Amino acid sequence: MDYTQLDHYRQVIETILSEYASLSYSYADIQSEVVFDRNRDRYLWMDLGWNGDRRIHGCLVHIDLIDGKIWIQRDGTEEGIAADLERAGIPKEHIVLGFRPTGVKTLHRLCSCLRCVGAARRIRASGRGLGGEVFAKVCNEQFRKIIAIAQSC
Structure with missing residues (x-):
């Protein structure tokens, strides 16, 4: 994968995760934040805060760029982050569902x-x-x- 395509993938991932994280919770004191590590090509969307007396701290989406492909390691979105990536022009064969069993990881196999x-x-x-x-x-x-x-x- 050339640097231009890799940089494009990074930008798409960062844009999508930032859009999700910008949505606020109306029912609790929960803050969303994104963590972008371009050196390791690791991208996270985290939620932190309190829902009443219950502590909220968790990763909603975890994406890695590995060998020129987008690996979705965790996906807590309703529709699926893969759909957002595909709508943004990422080819299905470059999206890997890391949270699925080995035989059904890539979208084009489904x-x-x-x-x-x-x-x-x-x-x-x-x-x-x-x-x-x-x-x-x-x-x-x-x-x-x-x-x-x-x-x-």
């Missing part, structure tokens, strides 16, 4: 659209509150269905 990624997120969200083993079983069954749908796209 399908030509992002509906399957969104479906997987909805399944994960609907499983919250289930016991760990029950959730894993439901999630794995649903994920297999999504893969089948995606391969037919």
Whole structure:
């Protein structure tokens, strides 16, 4: 990857994360911040603060640039940060879903659209509150269905 393309990817990532972090929370004293490490090509969107007496401190999005590809290590957005990257012109084959099992990391292996990624997120969200083993079983069954749908796209 040439330096121009690498710099373009950095700028796209920084712009998208900065836009997300600029949105404020209306229900709690939570501040969003971004951490950009261009030397290591690591980009984070963090939330810090308090929701009542509960401490909030967490990484919502973690992206690394590795070997010319954008690796999404953590994605806490509703739609999926990959959709934002694709809309910004990043080719699907340069986006790697680092939080997915090895066989389904790249978007182009799933399908030509992002509906399957969104479906997987909805399944994960609907499983919250289930016991760990029950959730894993439901999630794995649903994920297999999504893969089948995606391969037919």
